Amino acid sequence: MNLRKFLIPILSLFFIAFSCKDDDDGDILVAEIRDSQEVSDENDEEILTYLDTHFFNYEDFDFADASNPANDEFIIVLDTISAINGTQDKTPISNYFNQADGVYPRLEVKVVDIGDDVDYNLYTLKIREGDGDSINPLDLAAVLYEGMILDGTVFDSQVSIGVGQPFSLTAVGTAGGVVSGFREGIIEFKTSTGYTENGDGSLVYNGHGIGTVIMPSGLGYFASPASTVIAQYNPLIFNLRVISRSNTDYDLDGVPSHIEHPDGDITGEEDNIDGDLLVNFIDNDDDGDGVLTRDEVQQKEYEDDGTNQFMTKAEAKAYFTANAAADEIFISIEAELDGTYTLHTLVVPSTMVNGVSVPNYLNSDITIELE
Ligand SMILES: [Ca+2]
Ligand SMILES: [Ca+2]
Ligand SMILES: [Ca+2]
Ligand SMILES: [Ca+2]
Incomplete structure (x- = not known):
């Protein structure tokens, strides 16, 4: 599976607008696209509530020695804090806001501007930043990920680097591109330093960036979800393992x-x-x-x-x-x-x-x- 089928289909915005007919008199009803700022504010509330009420499996990660090879096999699992499932003593993700420099896990928020005059808050839970190379938004990037909505329902995942990778981070919303929140999350991490091969042909990447990015729908699919799992205006969560980057040279001038x-x-x-x-x-x-x-x-x-x-x-x-x-x-x-x-x-x-x-x-x- 890959994100290509989860592109923002711009044309479908227009399609939706003209696809609802009133059965009574044949008039065409226009399904109104909601205001971006209003949705962004609403999504931000939902995300903050999520961060207060959820935790991740921090006990499975060695924060004292982030480069410990055991951490290379760490898979993020997010869950609800509740008395019912016996997790009421867990630390909510929101506790990792305002950590001192260099202290992990850390929760960061950055404001993303996609040119529509709305300031979108993008939340990044950094478990390990990564020991490899920095990533530029114009790069190609290979990433392992799991995408879900706030109730935990998964709509897409990729557990090995294969077909459709690496992604072009530039081509937001066009063929081969990714949603802008995915790109803006990826560039907060660094790549792996390499990999080791298990005997069975599978690979374990070393020192890669590990974390979770949570975005408002304006940085995801907004009114045009690309999966039946996702409702209109749903915030999205991606658990990320950032593996590698490579150069692009769109104007073929030799300068990446x-x-x-x-x-x-x-x-x-x-x-x-x-x-x-x-x-x-x-x-x-x-x-x-x-x-x-x-x-x-x-x-x-x-x-x-x-x-x-x-x-x-x-x-x-x-x-x-x-x-x-x-x-x-x-x-x-x-x-x-x-x-x-x-x-x-x-x-x-x-x-x-x-x-x-x-x-x-x-x-x-x-x-x-x-x-
Ligand atoms: Ca120029
Ligand atoms: Ca010149
Ligand atoms: Ca010159
Ligand atoms: Ca160039």
């Missing part, structure tokens, strides 16, 4: 998208250097100087250290660390079919402008074309 937008947003002047209609990560000439970005940088690849082929990712990474030029940045390490690895880098020449080093592909005064 996450480097073109290190802060992940596309709202600042720095996100559209030449001020045209295209933000940097979809603009093949970022500074508008007539020289394509791919000609102002130089893509390089290494298959060996000068003598021996790279037989592990670690070898290729170590070679980069020891040998990269000052203006050379790491792009990726690619596994080849013959079991070796290829290191991809990018040379990004820069020029000092008012005491600041600016890449030439972002500086229209410099038009040097590289080989």
Whole structure:
């Protein structure tokens, strides 16, 4: 299963609006889409109540040593605090608000703006942030997850990285994309550091981010649920294990998208250097100087250290660390079919402008074309 079928079908909003007929006189009744702010406020109340009345299986996780390999097999289980099922002495999730820096578990709330003038509260329960790489909203991400509504009914889950992964985190609400709350939750975590193979062919990921994200319907499916389990305006919960990330390069200029937008947003002047209609990560000439970005940088690849082929990712990474030029940045390490690895880098020449080093592909005064 994957999230592709849980996209926000924008067109269906219009379909719903015209699909209800009045049997009496044949007039078309328009099923009104509710006000986003009103629903957001209502959802926030529901979520806060949930956080006060639910706990997770914190006794199964070693918080004293988060990197303990035993934690790599931890699966989050959420349940209701109640006398009936004998869990009235459990600690509610809401207790983990306002933890001191670095103390886990921790419950965080961030305000997400999706451009409709509503401030959506997204709640993230971090059990372990993750020991691997940070994730940028423009990345692809591979994630294990379980999606449910507040009463605990599961509408989707993925327990192994397979078909449909990794997700494009950028393509919100379009083919291959995810709901915006899913993306905004994922980027709060870091990836695994690797994996170990069990004898039976299954994998255990190591050091991955583990947690739960709870979102109002405005960051989920709002009025157009993509599953019969989900009602209109239902908040959503995703239990997450964040496994890996990979680069995108939507404008094929050789510069990975996450480097073109290190802060992940596309709202600042720095996100559209030449001020045209295209933000940097979809603009093949970022500074508008007539020289394509791919000609102002130089893509390089290494298959060996000068003598021996790279037989592990670690070898290729170590070679980069020891040998990269000052203006050379790491792009990726690619596994080849013959079991070796290829290191991809990018040379990004820069020029000092008012005491600041600016890449030439972002500086229209410099038009040097590289080989
Ligand atoms: Ca690019
Ligand atoms: Ca531009
Ligand atoms: Ca240029
Ligand atoms: Ca330039």
